[in-house]
Amino acid sequence: MSNSLKLKSENLCFNGTVAYYSHFSSVCNCEMNFAVYLPPQAKSQSVPILYYLSGLTCTEENFTVKAGAQRYAAEYGIMLVAPDTSPRNTGIAEEDEAWDLGTGAGFYVDATVEPWKKHYQMYSYVTQELPQLINANFPVLANKQSIFGHSMGGHGALICALKNPDKYLSVSAFAPITAPINCPWGEKAFTTYLGQDKKQWQQYDASELIKKTQLDYPILIDQGMADTFYEQKQLLPETFQSACQEVGQALNLRFQPGYDHSYFTISTFMEDHIKHHAVVLCS
Numbered sequence: 180m181s182n183s184l185k186l187k188s189e190n191l192c193f194n195g196t197v198a199y200y201s202h203f204s205s206v207c208n209c210e211m212n213f214a215v216y217l218p219p220q221a222k223s224q225s226v227p228i229l230y231y232l233s234g235l236t237c238t239e240e241n242f243t244v245k246a247g248a249q250r251y252a253a254e255y256g257i258m259l260v261a262p263d264t265s266p267r268n269t270g271i272a273e274e275d276e277a278w279d280l281g282t283g284a285g286f287y288v289d290a291t292v293e294p295w296k297k298h299y300q301m302y303s304y305v306t307q308e309l310p311q312l313i314n315a316n317f318p319v320l321a322n323k324q325s326i327f328g329h330s331m332g333g334h335g336a337l338i339c340a341l342k343n344p345d346k347y348l349s350v351s352a353f354a355p356i357t358a359p360i361n362c363p364w365g366e367k368a369f370t371t372y373l374g375q376d377k378k379q380w381q382q383y384d385a386s387e388l389i390k391k392t393q394l395d396y397p398i399l400i401d402q403g404m405a406d407t408f409y410e411q412k413q414l415l416p417e418t419f420q421s422a423c424q425e426v427g428q429a430l431n432l433r434f435q436p437g438y439d440h441s442y443f444t445i446s447t448f449m450e451d452h453i454k455h456h457a458v459v460l461c462s
């Protein structure tokens with residue numbers, strides 16, 4: 180086990196282990212937190228990995244305690260990895276001024292603007308540094324990894340998959356922000372982290388990326404129809420759907436009547452999402 184990895188807590192869960200860790204991240208230049216679930220199968224064999232990226236205001240804990248994913252990960256023998264949503268306590272003055280920027284709102288991009296760029300390197304963190312750490316310290320099949328997420332984390336999962344078609348074997352999302360360059364949350368975050376030049380923003384926008392790179396597997400998205408952020412046009416799944424149709428990308432976009440933006444929705448459809456990934460990860 181790497182020296183920089185600090186085990187903070189460990190609990191038995193469906194005969195596997197939920198564990199919280201912190202470590203010093205060289206790309207974010209600060210201490211970072213993440214949670215894992217190691218399924219029972221990991222005691223005797225290497226297992227595939229499914230990364231989960233959370234939404235605004237979350238830590239690594241929301242998914243771990245509310246999504247109900249461990250039961251299915253134990254069934255299929257998949258390791259779950261849930262990173263925090265941003266660096267914390269970096270000393271950046273504006274870090275804690277708003278709930279949709281800074282702490283809890285890293286947006287899974289590599290910031291290029293001061294004062295953020297020294298720490299807010301979440302894209303490199305989740306696609307490179309964290310997988311390297313996981314692969315070096317846990318009994319995993321490094322060539323079998325997939326990714327999913329919620330809201331801001333759904334955006335993160337989509338861009339990670341679209342920018343790395345060889346790295347992830349499947350992707351899915353709950354209520355993802357699918358066109359951040361055209362919604363208030365994305366415009367605010369991208370202006371802050373990436374600057375005024377909107378051309379730079381496109382590299383982190385799923386509805387733009389899909390025009391350049393198609394995935395040779397279907398994307399699964401669940402969107403609740405009673406989701407206030409959907410109603411407020413923060414998520415824009417129709418924009419992503421049109422872009423997918425234009426380029427022939429297979430997309431299973433399911434509108435779920437009555438479901439909102441909460442973890443009650445996520446836990447309801449968790450089994451479907453884990454199965455979606457297990458089909459490729461466990462074959």
Ligand SMILES: N[C@@H](CCC(=O)N[C@@H](CS)C(=O)NCC(=O)O)C(=O)O
Pocket residue numbers: 233234235236237241245278329330331440441442
């Ligand atoms: N704080 C925001 C809501 C933020 C929010 O809904 N965050 C979602 C992700 S976008 C979440 O997962 N929250 C944590 C939770 O439900 O456990 C508000 O008051 O409107």
